[in-house]
Amino acid sequence: MANYFNTLPLREQLAQLAQCRFMHTAEFADGVEALKGKKMVVIGCGAQGLNQGLNLRDSGLDVSYALRPEAIEQKRQSWKNATENGFVVGTYEELIPTADVVLNLTPDKQHTSVVNTVMPLMKEGACLSYSHGFNIVEEGMKIRDDLTVIMVAPKCPGSEVRAEYVRGFGVPTLIAVHEDNDPKGEGLALAKAYAVGTGGHKAGVLMSSFIAxxxxxxxxxxxxxxxxxxxxxxxxxxxxxxxxxxxxxxxxxxxxxxxxxxxxxxxxxxxxxxxxxxxxxxxxxxxxxxxxxxxxxxxxxxxxxxxxxxxxxxxxxxxxxxxxxxxxxxxxxxxxxxxxxxxxxxxxxxxxxxxxxxxxxxxxxxxxxxxxxxxxxxxxxxxxxxxxxxxxxxxxxxxxxxxxxxxxxxxxxxxxxxxxxxxxxxxxxxxxxxxxxxxxxxxxxxxxxxxxxxxxxxxxxxxxxxxxxxxxxxxxxxxxxxxxxxxxxx
Ligand SMILES: NC(=O)C1=CN([C@@H]2O[C@H](COP(=O)(O)OP(=O)(O)OC[C@H]3O[C@@H](n4cnc5c(N)ncnc54)[C@H](OP(=O)(O)O)[C@@H]3O)[C@@H](O)[C@H]2O)C=CC1
Ligand SMILES: CC(=O)[C@](C)(O)C(=O)O
Ligand SMILES: [Mg+2]
Ligand SMILES: [Mg+2]
CATH class of the missing domain: 1.10.1040.10 (N-(1-d-carboxylethyl)-l-norvaline Dehydrogenase; domain 2)
Structure with a gap:
């Protein structure tokens, strides 16, 4: 794997860096519709995983957690976070094949190994999402062609993602679709619905790029x-x-x-x-x-x-x-x-x-x-x-x-x-x-x-x-x- 950004010609690098459009409230009129009835499986239940999951569930979406076996066996903090909040928790094998959207909310360091493990388990045409583009941009991760790859990145710590939502508001959020992985052209609709689910649209959403x-x-x-x-x-x-x-x-x-x-x-x-x-x-x-x-x-x-x-x-x-x-x-x-x-x-x-x-x-x-x-x-x-x-x-x-x-x-x-x-x-x-x-x-x-x-x-x-x-x-x-x-x- 090579640094993806560094493989692009300068003109393309500059174009990607400059991608940023403040989205109008009217663009979120469909709310969470694009994700309604879909199965969202979050991997990892830490700072972002837990708090985004709580918001998405409160917005009427179907959220469960896939944790690594050690976390489940040893009843680690991530397992406690998910179970104490009443979420279904399962192994990758149990949950990933059923997922329409897989939310990779593990630490950046783990992304290559986590994505390589879950990718073969993901169903045809599903969506993989990130809250930070490091794995794609800096490590050059290649994702299966049939999968849609999006990013929904709250511009704040996980604790505030939840606190603002509970107050009836949200935090500014940056969304992006990875151009190499948008086979059905549905990436933007999914990212928008996800941003609504976390409350981000109430604070401001920027349509950007993984690179920016x-x-x-x-x-x-x-x-x-x-x-x-x-x-x-x-x-x-x-x-x-x-x-x-x-x-x-x-x-x-x-x-x-x-x-x-x-x-x-x-x-x-x-x-x-x-x-x-x-x-x-x-x-x-x-x-x-x-x-x-x-x-x-x-x-x-x-x-x-x-x-x-x-x-x-x-x-x-x-x-x-x-x-x-x-x-x-x-x-x-x-x-x-x-x-x-x-x-x-x-x-x-x-x-x-x-x-x-x-x-x-x-x-x-x-x-x-x-x-x-x-x-x-x-x-x-x-x-x-x-x-x-x-x-x-x-x-x-x-x-x-x-x-x-x-x-x-x-x-x-x-x-x-x-x-x-x-x-x-x-x-x-x-x-x-x-x-x-x-x-x-x-x-x-x-x-x-x-x-x-x-x-x-x-x-x-x-x-x-x-x-x-x-x-x-x-x-x-x-x-x-x-x-x-x-x-x-x-
Ligand atoms: N922290 C923040 O506020 C922000 C983070 N982000 C991004 O969100 C993503 C998640 O970061 P953050 O919430 O800080 O992560 P955390 O460090 O809070 O950890 C997330 C979870 O990942 C699990 N985990 C760790 N290693 C593995 C592994 N190898 N396989 C499976 N699960 C693993 C951990 O559970 P266990 O060890 O029990 O398995 C933990 O619950 C990152 O991409 C980050 O850049 C974006 C904006 C802000
Ligand atoms: C909290 C946040 O947005 C950071 C600082 O980007 C992060 O934790 O990676
Ligand atoms: Mg960061
Ligand atoms: Mg940040």
Whole structure:
């Protein structure tokens, strides 16, 4: 198997990367009809498998789980997830031959072996679906000609796929049909119905390609979504302790701070997040973020370059072949960091205080969102996709840190995202070492100690204009507008 993307001529690569169309609500008028009465068999019952399955069942679809024999015999967590929720569980041999749609929701590392095992058991003309295109795009998996291959990729962790659905909403979702495998021309209808079943159509669906999904998903998760939040957590915590701030306070400010400041992003983008600061603090955060962007830009470019060239997937696959030695080592190292080991103190921090005392965190989020967006769009990813993979998803990942710090974030995201997060973190911490030397508790931990909030008019206008005219804000306000409209009709 070869890297599929790398086998395509440049023109085709560019065309695939640029595939992205925001779908109109009217395109989902048929609801889940295309899947009604069909048998959907999910393989794996983890972060995505369980939560997507619960949503699909609540949408009136027929869902059961095929697990590997060890998982059933040993009554593993996946078996518990499925049985405790009242789903039928069976072996591949029992369930796959009956399936009209097989949802492969196992970790990316397992896809080649899982797909090779289940493919011979699948009935003629059935559909195989993925929630991430790694296996097809980076590994070049070839699927039997009679099978339809689709992707329905929620742009968020599995826990949020369920939480949003229960709230009566959904999460933005990217759908795609693998052009090499659409023998009956029904891929799009199936993917649309599946997206409706998970609630995705209530938040926004992008019709994209396997390639655009992979190259943007990997970039978002490695940089702003997970990598930047991990690096920011570790650096901000150590700095506060060094500055004499109570470790319990520092731990709490970070654990809940990302969630609080990025909540402001969700409502009104980077502009609103910075508007939550006083004018002098806003100018400070802006300046810090400009400095951070200059320092980190080469790192964002490197991540995108390595993702595009296949270097990233090649090195991660080497680690897969080496029993995940690096992934497991880096995971254990994360557990030993000071931030992770220091429990949040029993102190009250008001919502506004997270902003006032977390100026550097705000600056890091702004720098990461803008850089990720700029880098993705420069690489040919369409703005809507880049928005979902940078600004939109950051609060959803921040929620996981609020639950149980970096442990929870890394457990909830895919192993692929976790691996990329550590790669970024290892490069970013030393890259920011000099910058961090100049940081004091006025921007992280204590807040600016000013006698008055006066600022220079011209400078304030300059900063506000720069904030509001960034391209992520333009596409963001349009997409958030759609989401608000959709929320009103549900
Ligand atoms: N995590 C996330 O939030 C997101 C994930 N995705 C994508 O969704 C897919 C699933 O990822 P995720 O939900 O994180 O996966 P998980 O790591 O949560 O695991 C999924 C399940 O796969 C089972 N499994 C593991 N190895 C095998 C194997 N060899 N054969 C059969 N079953 C196996 C596990 O059960 P057991 O070991 O008991 O058999 C587990 O229940 C990936 O393609 C990922 O990229 C997309 C968006 C977000
Ligand atoms: C949560 C999500 O969308 C990720 C980060 O892409 C993943 O877990 O792979
Ligand atoms: Mg993702
Ligand atoms: Mg991912």
């Amino acid at each position: 999904e992979v190259k943007s998903d990997l970039m978002g998760e490695q940089t702003i979504l997970c990598g930047m939040l991990q690096t920011g957590s570790l650096l901000c915590f150590d700095k506060m302790v060094e500055e004499g701030i109570d470790p319990g306070y520092a731990s709490k400010l970070i654990q809940y701070g990302w969630e609080t400041v990025t909540e402001a992003l969700k409502y009104g983008g980077v502009t609103n997040m910075l508007d939550r600061l006083s004018n002098p603090a806003k100018i400070k955060a802006f300046d810090l973020s400009e400095e951070l962007k200059d320092i980190m830009r080469p790192l964002y470019n490197k991540h995108q370059d390595d993702i595009m060239s296949g270097h990233f997937s090649k090195t991660m696959m080497e680690d897969w072949a080496n029993d995940d030695a690096n992934l497991l080592k880096w995971r254990a190292e994360t557990a030993e960091t000071n931030f992770e080991k220091t429990p949040a103190g029993d102190v009250e921090i008001s919502e506004q205080e997270f902003f006032d005392n977390g100026i550097l965190m705000v600056a890091m989020v702004k720098a990461g969102v803008e850089l990720a967006f700029e880098t993705m769009t420069a690489a040919g990813i369409i703005a809507e996709s880049a928005y979902y993979e940078s600004l939109h998803e950051t609060p959803l990942i921040a929620n996981t840190i609020a639950r149980k710090k970096l442990y929870e974030m890394n457990a909830t995201i895919s192993d692929t995202a976790e691996y990329g997060c550590y790669l970024y973190n290892h490069a970013c911490v030393p890259l920011l070492a000099d910058f961090m030397k100049g940081i004091k508790s006025d921007v992280i931990g204590k807040g600016l100690s000013l006698d008055d909030n006066g600022v220079d008019n011209a400078r304030l206008i300059e900063v506000n204009t720069a904030l509001r005219s960034h391209p992520v804000e333009a596409v963001g306000s349009v997409l958030r507008g759609y989401m608000a409209d959709m929320k009103k009709i549900v």
